[in-house]
Amino acid sequence: MDIRIAVVGPCASGKTELVRALRARGYDARQCVQEHSYVPTMWQHISRPDVLIYLDAELPTIARRRNTDWDERLLMEQRRRLSHARAHCDLYLRTDALSREEVVQAVLDFLKSSIHETTNSEQTPLDDTMSHHNRLMTLLEITRQLTAETDLDRLLELIVSRTTKLLGADRTTLYLLDREAGELWSKIAEGTTTMMIRLPVGHGLAGYVAQTGEVVNVQDAQHDPRHALYFEKITEYRVDTMLAVPMRDRAGSITGVVQVLNKRVGVFTTEDEELLTALASSAAIALENARLHAQVQRMLDSVIATLAAMIDARDRQMAGHSQRVTDYAVAIAQQMGLPSERIELLRIAGLLHDVGKIGVPEAILTKTSELTPEEKHIMRDHARLTGEILSNVHFSDDLREVPIIAAQHHERLDGSGYPNGLRAEELSLESRILAVADVFDALTSHRYYREPVSDQEALAEIEQGAGVLFDADVIEILKLLIAEGKIHHD
Amino acid sequence: MDIRIAVVGPCASGKTELVRALRARGYDARQCVQEHSYVPTMWQHISRPDVLIYLDAELPTIARRRNTDWDERLLMEQRRRLSHARAHCDLYLRTDALSREEVVQAVLDFLKSSIHETTNSEQTPLDDTMSHHNRLMTLLEITRQLTAETDLDRLLELIVSRTTKLLGADRTTLYLLDREAGELWSKIAEGTTTMMIRLPVGHGLAGYVAQTGEVVNVQDAQHDPRHALYFEKITEYRVDTMLAVPMRDRAGSITGVVQVLNKRVGVFTTEDEELLTALASSAAIALENARLHAQVQRMLDSVIATLAAMIDARDRQMAGHSQRVTDYAVAIAQQMGLPSERIELLRIAGLLHDVGKIGVPEAILTKTSELTPEEKHIMRDHARLTGEILSNVHFSDDLREVPIIAAQHHERLDGSGYPNGLRAEELSLESRILAVADVFDALTSHRYYREPVSDQEALAEIEQGAGVLFDADVIEILKLLIAEGKIHHD
Structure with missing residues (x-):
């Protein structure tokens, strides 16, 4: 087996173990420390490996720094940096949640054909026996399911599993087109493993469909010149029959390819072509919707984070305050088992809790001596102003309480807080969590x-107000999280 | 004809003319200046009119003030203020785009049954002749069309017209459930006329379906006790056969009712019930998606507007600056015929063009004497900082250029601007528009x-830099818009 594999990635990504494991299984695997060092010197006279595996310890770091999830945009950046390093097939593996052993296993799984995803639990019955009417009804039901799913990853999974079942096939691969890079890519998420493979457009049958927009129904792939046999060599998965159709967006541009492999009984029929075309059409629109929604959501998230950072930036000493308070509050809420929509509410309220500080003059914000009563009054007014400013935002139903929670971060259980001197029974759990997170960051900054105090000193000080100023349960959780090292600001 | 109609609305909404026209046609119509004055004294012993017509000159004003479109949230506010004033059927009519005559005509149309929307241009063929297979294929195609439409209003229209056609019926009404108010509402948009009707849940067959979740197939509405005959009296539209099914969201809660009236041939069949149920299910999900998307979009819009207002609020003299610059820039771009996505790009860049001012100390921002060279340097740095801050925002593909355009609002054609001293050929049209809009507002504020100068003086000053500092075409358009009174800040 002379498959050439290049492994790229930073230190501590498990590269060495992976190369060793691949070599032990007979692959011609080589590694390089810097991605630009491997081509074309690694294999003499051959500038192109069969598979380029990128172990990705770096992307999650970028993602964290940017306060965003690992996403396609980051991959595209990585991709551009790697543009000279092309292989027949590129594999990106997200490694941050995986042990060394799991990294090796994930790559071996990939090489042994997990690239063609199978329907998992629900084993495909022989759907050929379905009547035309039943298949249409199933298609209608699938279309509805696709419409209902707005999460991109789950949507990709859903399309793949439903397609395999409806077509009575063995496997399905869904490729999305990256027009800029001229590549098809496919994302595979299984449990904690996230992988992405990328193939040049024009290669293989899927690449042919992406290029021409034709529906391709192949009854003997082994003798079809468009079929990428080298891919079979890598994945050890033999393809005999294959049906592939393009996906198009509203504007009619090709956005991807759905490829169905090895019909269980017989070959793919004209009816199969019609069904897959209809399904791919619905899938394309559902995907477009999901991406659109994800884009707007991500834009919103980043605008809010930027706004928070801007507020903190007015005063050097407050740099990162809003983000840290949010991190602490979310960690506490998660530990307390709050439902995800309440956590999201708390997260947004945390990021925005100090927007009212825009109304406090810098002279007061950055004053080093004690504030006069008048100055203190202006400073305290920021909490009220936070509520006022945020009342101008059209929060969605789930986030309707953001202005209230954000404005209550200086309220105290005994009514001694501000702006409204509310008492325990008037304060939601989210407000109480935010109050503790805010004071913890204030003390440790x-x-x-x-001068700042240590985490332990801050905790001790907060504990003195347990049940009087601050919620005792929330303090208990904070204590636990500090002890476990999950919250620290030393 | 003893239909009692109350007309409510502020002055100058065309109330008097409407009441006169209604009375001339034999309706018992009465008006009141303030909405709270009409119940229960208007009709002795009767506290409830048949129809309450709210002429809406006020809502658009609120909408403008809030920088948002006329939307359901504003209607809900209005609704709460009117909660004591209930009728069998409430009609909200948006009047700002209508002449007095059009207001009268719209109300008469409504009373004469336009409430049951018909398919307009494409007259319904007798779809009963369609085979079951063809109807399934049509349903599939409709489902796909619904999925592809993300604009709520257009989606509502689409559902209504497609349903009428598929079911071979005469008319379709789509009601959405307002759970809080316990009402069903339906929006009718035709050309410039926007109307909304509201009915209490539990009234009529649609109300019955909303309450019970049952599918109701009535073959003789005239003798069905659930049918609201008073409604026929108002609309003069006779219902014989009627099929109504509930719409449910992902969680299974009822969100509305689709009601199909008067099958063209025969009565509604079991197959019709199945088709309408399937269609309503897809429609419900498409509606949920569209509303979700609209909510996030509106939230994003308001966060950006709030951010802009916060920046301006740091300096009393700048209050409203970002919004005004945006209004001017958008007006110029519209007049120049820029495509809508470029206008949206310019709008966002306009709102955010001064975010970099967060980095300028208040002492410099509000200094009344001339700035020192050092202070001038810090002040000028805001344009660069705008670009830097905005580069942290994950703008969607359409808005990718926002940071660039926003950061270039102080660049000048001859390269004398800042931060990068770019020259004409490096500046996009959007940047040039923004530069003119910004300086116009600066001069007139x-x-x-x-002291501020007049619009004409500002224009004269800007014209001196035509072709050297500022784009001459943009200045021409500004001049035109000032002359037409579409841009003014005197």
């Missing part, structure tokens, strides 16, 4: 008028 | 160091 540099301030003009005093 | 109060500043610490000088």
Whole structure:
């Protein structure tokens, strides 16, 4: 087996173990520390490996720094940096949630054909026996399911599993087109493993469909010149029959290819072509919707994070305050088992809790001596102003309480807080969590008028107000998270 | 004809003319200046009119003030203020785009049954002749069309017209459920006329379906006790056969009712019930998606507007600056015929063009005497900082250029601008428009160091830089819009 594999990735990504494991299984695997070092010197006279595996310890870091999820945009950046390093097939593996052993296993699984995803639990019955009417009804039901799913990853999974079942096939692969890079890519998420493979457009049958927009129904792939036999060599999966149709967006541009492999009984029929074309059409629109929605959602998220960072930036000593308070509050809420929509509410309220500080003059914000009563009054007004400013935002139903929670971060259980002197029974759990997270970050951060204290000292100080100023249960959770090292600001 | 109609609305909404026209046609119509004055004194012993018509000159004003479109949330506010004033059927009519005559005509149309929308241009063929297979294929195609439509209003229209056709019926009404108010509502948009009707849940067959979740297939509505005969009296539209099914969201809760009236041939069959149920199911999900998307989009819009207002609020003299610059820039771009996505790009860049001012100390921002070279340097740095801050936002593909355009609002054609001293050929049309809009507002606004000048004086000053500092075409358009009174800041 002379498959050439190049492994690329930063240190500590498990590269060495992976190369060793691949060699032990007979692959011609080589590694390189820097991605630009491997081509074309690694294999003499051959500038192109069969598979380029990129172990990705770096992307999650970028993602964290940008306060965003690992997403296609980051991959595209990585991709551009790697543009000179092309293989027949590129594999990106997200490694941050995986052990070394799991990395090796994921790559071996990939090489042994997990690229063609199978329907998992629900084993495909021989759907050929379905009547035309039943298949139409099933298609209608699938279309509805696709419409209902707005999460991109789950949607991709759903399309693949439903297609395999409806067509009575063995496997389905869904490729999306990256027009800029001239490549098809496919994302595979299984449990904690996230992988992405990329193939040049024009290669293989899927690449042919992406290029021409034709529906291709192949009854003997082994003798079809368009079929990428080298791919079979890599994946050890033999393809005999294959049906592939393009996906198009609203504007009619090709956005991807759905490829169905090895009909269980016989060959793919004209009816199969019609069904897959209809299904691919619905899938394309559902995908377009999901991406559109994800884009707007991500834009919203980043605008809010930017707004928070801008507020903090007015005062050097507050840099990162809103983000840290949010991180602490979310960690506490997660530990307390709050439902995800309440956590999201708390997250947004946390990021925006200090927007009212825009109304406090810098002279007061950055004053190093004690504030006069008048100045203190202006400073305290920021909490009220936060509520006022946020009331101008059209929050969605789930986030309707953001202005209330954000404006209550200086309220205290005994009514001694501000702006409204509310008492325990008037304060939601989210407000109480935010109050504790805010004061914890205030104590452990540099301030003009005093030095920061340690996490333990801050905790001790907060505990003195347990049940009087701050919610005792919330403090217990904070204590636990500090002890476990999940919250720290030393 | 003893239909009692109350007309509510502010002055100048065309109330008097409407009441006169209704009375001339034999309706018992009465008006009141304030909405709270009409019940229950208007009709002795009767506290409830048959129809309450709310002429809406006020809502658009609120909408403009809030920088948002006329939407359901505003209607809900209005609704709460009117909660004591209930009728069998409420009609909200948006009047700002209509002449007095059009208002009268719209109301008469409504009373004469336009409430049951008909398919307009494409007259319904007798779809009963369609084979079951063809109807399934049509249903599939409709489902796909519904999925592809993300605009709520167009989606509602699409559902209604497609349903009428598929079911071979005369008319279709789509009601959405307002759970809080316990009402069904339906929006009718035809050309410039936007109307909304509201009915209490539990009234009529649609109300019965909303309450019970049952599918109701009535073959003789005239003798069905659930049918609201009073409604026929108002609309003068006789219902014989009627099929109504509930719409449910992902969670299974009822969100509305689709009601199909008067089958063209015969009565509604079991197959019709199945088709309508399937269609309503897809429609419900498409509606949920569209509303979700609209909600997130509106939230994003309002966060951006709030951010812009916060920046301006740091300096009293700048209040409203970002919004005004945006309004001017958008007006110029519209007049120049830019495509809508470029206008949207310019709109966002306009709102955010000064975010970099967060980095300028208040002492410099609000200084009344001339700035020192050092202070001037810091002040000028805001344009660069705008670009830097906005580069942290994950703009969607359409908005990718926002940071670039926003950061270039102080660049000048001859390269004398900042931060990068770019020259004409490096500046996009959007940047040039923004530069003109920004300087126009600066000149016509109060500043610490000088008095505002008039629109004409500002224009004259800008014209001196035509082709050297500012784009001459853009200035021409500004001149035109000022002359037409479409841009003014006196």
